[in-house]
Amino acid sequence: MSERTTAGAAPAAVASPAELAELLDRHGYLADDGLATAGFLALRMGRPLFLEGEAGVGKTELAKTLATVLGAPLIRLQCYEGLDASQALYDWDFPRQLLHLRAAEAAGITDVARLEGELYDRRFLMARPLLRALETTPSVLLVDEIDRADDEFEAFLLEVLSDFTISVPELGTIHAERPPVVVVTSNRTREVHDALKRRCLYHWLEHPAFDREVAIIRRRLPQAAERLAGQVARAAQRLRGAGLLKPPGVAESLDWTEALVALGVRELDPDVAAVTLGAVLKYREDQQRVIAGGLGALFDGG
């Protein structure tokens, strides 16, 4: 296992976690000390960052903002069950290969060895996310929801992430000039193998505290009045403590605020909440439960 000491991507000048936090902040992402340190170390040590946490706490968003901060493209590999190497790494473009063969035939080329060599040329290789990330410098690679892929894929990913090389039998080895910044996210539906976690920096993301959530809403949706942002954040915090099927994440608070802003609402009251509840609570049972408990209870004291 090799350790890289160089920064993964463009502004190698990020000197401290605080500076990274400020850069992220400038692009609308508010990171706390822990997350800023995690991101900073990921850049400095060239290690993948493994993010776990409830849905909607901003795991994917971090990767996106990191890409913006670094001025690098974001390459996303969405994991799902049955994902395999040809969908994650590369695949040969068979139709084009055949076409090439036919064209050669029509042109009367008979040099079989040369023809064969041409068929496995780089131009017939279709790069999938992992290969693309290795070939693009700098880049941010987001391996989203790794817990959805099968464990064979995990083992395979471990191999790619530990030496950042991919070997194509017909072509040879492709090595990353500079390894991409890698963010791996998981929702914990399945225990991810320890060997993979060991390769990474591990960070558990919590729902933000009240003040931070208000700040996040204000940052992302400046049109929302301070008072409205505060009300939404308080309601979201209370909903998280209400034992719902799907407690709202920051993503839902933002959705809700956006909906309210779109409706021109300046202040949240039970009537408005009742008609916009679908933006925060995505289960009928949850909605019924909250309505039964009285929507007013979400805002009092706010």
Added chain:
Amino acid sequence: MGFARTLRAAGGPADPERVQAMLRALDHLDVLDRSDVYWAGRLTLCADPDDLPRYDRCFAAYFSGLTARPGRRRPPPAVVRRTFAAAPGASGGGDDEEVREARAAMVSGTEVLRHRDVARLGPDERAQVDRLVAALDAAAARRRSRRFAPAPRGRLDPGRTVRETLRRGGEISLLRHRAHRTRPRRVVLLVDVSGSMRPYADTLLRFAHAAARSGGRATEVFSVGTRLTRLTRELRHRDPDAAMAAVSEAIPDWSGGTRLGEELKEFLDRFGQRGMARGAVVVIASDGWERGDAGLLGAQMARLHRLAHRVVWANPHKARPGYEPLTAGMAAALPHIDDFTSGHSLDALEHLARLIGGSRA
């Protein structure tokens, strides 16, 4: 590093490789800054949200100059016994005559034992049943995966066909096919370890171990009682006794009360709904003695039933003559169960294993 040792003593995953990573992380941070040291350690030495409180405790203790007390060790509960060491014939020496007799008794006794309630067995008989339980195959039936594998017939496999064609100079002479692979379906076992289940909990956990061994990584095991405890990692030990020892360490609520509804809710909130129970075979091993709200249990069972492929309930008391599922908890759960079985004897566990495997026997 002393801190890593403290953490390891408390059960954290601070292996040398991780400690190295922490030291390297500190190269980039301020070693004298408490917060920087905290995060360098937390990001490299932890690997699970469950590790975090322990890390915080050790960190606070170590860096305030005190040495942390190593994690409180509970004496293992009485139900955990050494099976293999106690088994006749396992120790190399000993009286030959005695061993032979014991073996003969074991062979003839197996048939009788199969149907006996495990709660009424003597220690030797239990050891025997334990060994037979360990050999059970309780993997779920396979389901179709999205992945393909080469097959003699099935859908056309464009990749391999074209490759074959290229090899023959562009002549499509042979069609290749592919078919969906199959994968084991996930099995989730929830084993009740409350007081009323005491005579059965050990055997059922051993059954869970056998299921985890035969189902590989597709099996998840939890204990329920007053707290939900994930045991999947503990049961990965190959040796049943080592696994049971690890399990008894991990379960904080042996022989306590039962709050099935609340715990089922916790399971579904934390794991089930996000995917663990989706399409899985979920087995609940409990007598359904619910101290909490039976209405809640019913609602959660309905939710589970919507997520899972099959819900199997194993209630050891079911085999008792005259048993009726009258306890409030059991009555609330029954409408949402696909298979209701007993699980009180070896024979019943074999039946349970077959149910998990998908046969209607």
